[in-house]
Amino acid sequence: MKAKAAVMWGPGEPFSVEEIELDPPQEQEVLVRIEAAGLCHSDDHARTGDAPANFPVIGGHEGSGVIEQVGPGVLHHKVGDHVVFSFTPVCGRCHWCSTGRQNLCDFGALIGTGQMISGGVRTHARGRDLGPAALLGTFSSHVVVNEANCVKLDEDIPFDVACLLGCGVPTGWGSAVRVGQVQPGETVVVVGIGGIGANALQGARLAGAKNVVAVDPVPFKHDKAKTFGATHTASSFEEARELVSDITRGVMADVAILTVGVVRGTMMEPFLDLVSKGGRAVLTGVAPFDDHDAKIPLQMFAMYEKQLRGTVFGGCNPRADIPLLAALYRNGQLQLDELVTTRYSLDDINLGYQDMLAGKNIRGIVVRDA
Numbered sequence: 507m508k509a510k511a512a513v514m515w516g517p518g519e520p521f522s523v524e525e526i527e528l529d530p531p532q533e534q535e536v537l538v539r540i541e542a543a544g545l546c547h548s549d550d551h552a553r554t555g556d557a558p559a560n561f562p563v564i565g566g567h568e569g570s571g572v573i574e575q576v577g578p579g580v581l582h583h584k585v586g587d588h589v590v591f592s593f594t595p596v597c598g599r600c601h602w603c604s605t606g607r608q609n610l611c612d613f614g615a616l617i618g619t620g621q622m623i624s625g626g627v628r629t630h631a632r633g634r635d636l637g638p639a640a641l642l643g644t645f646s647s648h649v650v651v652n653e654a655n656c657v658k659l660d661e662d663i664p665f666d667v668a669c670l671l672g673c674g675v676p677t678g679w680g681s682a683v684r685v686g687q688v689q690p691g692e693t694v695v696v697v698g699i700g701g702i703g704a705n706a707l708q709g710a711r712l713a714g715a716k717n718v719v720a721v722d723p724v725p726f727k728h729d730k731a732k733t734f735g736a737t738h739t740a741s742s743f744e745e746a747r748e749l750v751s752d753i754t755r756g757v758m759a760d761v762a763i764l765t766v767g768v769v770r771g772t773m774m775e776p777f778l779d780l781v782s783k784g785g786r787a788v789l790t791g792v793a794p795f796d797d798h799d800a801k802i803p804l805q806m807f808a809m810y811e812k813q814l815r816g817t818v819f820g821g822c823n824p825r826a827d828i829p830l831l832a833a834l835y836r837n838g839q840l841q842l843d844e845l846v847t848t849r850y851s852l853d854d855i856n857l858g859y860q861d862m863l864a865g866k867n868i869r870g871i872v873v874r875d876a
C-alpha cells in the first residue's frame with residue numbers, strides 16, 4: 507500500500523515528506539495506522555551523524571495508533587487494538603527478557619540495521635529500501651512493525667499522550683525511579699529539561715524527593731520544570747553546583763541525571779561533581795558515537811563511592827512499565843498532557859525539530875492529518 511512518511515535520505519539532510527510503498531505485514535508483524543508520534547532528540551542524532559544510521563531512514567520511534575492488519579503468527583494483538591510502541595523490541599525469551607531486563611533485549615541489536623526480526627525491510631521509495639528508525643519509523647501515516655515492539659494500550663488513554671509512553675516518559679521517569687532509585691527525602695538534580703528531563707523530574711517527585719533541581723540554560727524550561735516537580739532551578743552546571751551545595755549544606759545531591767540533548771565528554775566531571783559521596787550519577791543522554799573522551803578524577807569512585815550508571819529506556823521493562831505509567835496518568839499521578847507543547851502535521855516535521863533545537867518545546871508531537 508501507499509503511505510506518507512518523513513524520510514531522511516542522508517546525514518545532515520532535513521526530512522523529506524513523501525509517498526512511500528509499504529509491504530504487507532509478514533511473520534509476527536502488524537500494520538498500524540499512526541495517530542500520534544513524538545519528536546525525541548534521538549532522531550536528530552541521526553541527522554547530525556552523532557548516532558550511526560542506515561540511510562535512507564524513516565524518522566520517529568515514539569508512536570501510538572490502531573492495528574489495521576495482522577500478519578501470520580501474531581499471537582497477542584488483533585485488528586482494532588490500540589497500541590503504543592516500545593522503541594526497544596521485547597522477545598520475551600532471551601537472557602535479558604527472561605531475567606527481567608526487557609530494555610536490553612537482544613533484538614535491540616537490529617536497531618540501526620533497519621532489518622525486521624523475520625528479516626528484510628517493508629518500506630521502499632524511489633526504488634530503494636528505507637530503514638525505519640528503531641524498526642518503527644513513526645513519522646509516517648502507517649507502519650509495519652514487529653509485534654515485539656507493540657504494547658497494548660487501554661482505549662481511555664488518548665493517542666497524543668500515549669505516544670510519549672514509548673520513549674520519553676519511561677526513559678525519564680525510569681532514570682529517576684528505576685536507575686537512580688530515588689528514595690523519599692533525597693535531593694535530585696536533572697540536567698537538561700526536554701521530553702526526557704521533564705519525566706525525570708516527575709519520577710523524582712513521585713519517588714518522594716525533598717529537593718528536585720532542574721538545570722537548563724533556557725528560561726522557559728525553568729517555568730515548565732516547576733510544573734513537573736522542580737523545587738529549584740539553575741541555568742548551568744556551575745550555578746547548579748553552588749545551589750545544590752547551599753540547599754544540602756555541602757552534602758550535595760543523592761542522585762543526578764544527565765538528559766541534555768547532546769552529551770559531551772567535558773560535561774562528565776561537572777556532572778559527577780553534583781553528587782554526594784555515595785551518590786548515583788545517571789547518564790541517560792546520548793553522546794556522539796565517536797566521543798570516547800571524558801576526563802574524570804577516578805578517585806571519586808574508590809574514595810567517595812560515587813556511582814556512574816548508564817541507562818537505555820530508563821531501565822524500564824516495556825511490557826510492565828508502559829501500562830504502569832498509563833495507570834499513573836489515569837490516577838492523576840503523572841502529567842502527560844502537559845508534556846505536549848506543540849502539535850505539528852507531518853508536513854511540518856522539520857519545523858518541529860527546529861523548535862526542539864531552539865528550546866521551544868518540552869515535547870512536540872505529530873498528529874494524524876484530520
Ligand SMILES: NC(=O)c1ccc[n+]([C@@H]2O[C@H](COP(=O)([O-])OP(=O)(O)OC[C@H]3O[C@@H](n4cnc5c(N)ncnc54)[C@H](O)[C@@H]3O)[C@@H](O)[C@H]2O)c1
Binds near residue numbers: 723766
Ligand atoms: N538512554 C536512552 O534510552 C534515551 C532515550 C531517549 C532519548 N535519549 C537521549 O536523551 C537526551 C535528551 O533527549 P530529549 O528528547 O529530552 O532532548 P531535548 O532536546 O528535548 O532536551 C534537551 C534539553 O537539554 C538542554 N541542554 C542543552 N545543553 C545543556 C547544558 N549544557 N546544560 C543544561 N541543559 C542543557 C536543552 O536546552 C534542552 O532543554 C538526548 O541525548 C536523547 O538522545 C536517551
Ligand SMILES: [Zn+2]
Binds near residue numbers: 567
Ligand atoms: Zn526517544
Ligand SMILES: [Zn+2]
Binds near residue numbers: 596599
Ligand atoms: Zn529479549
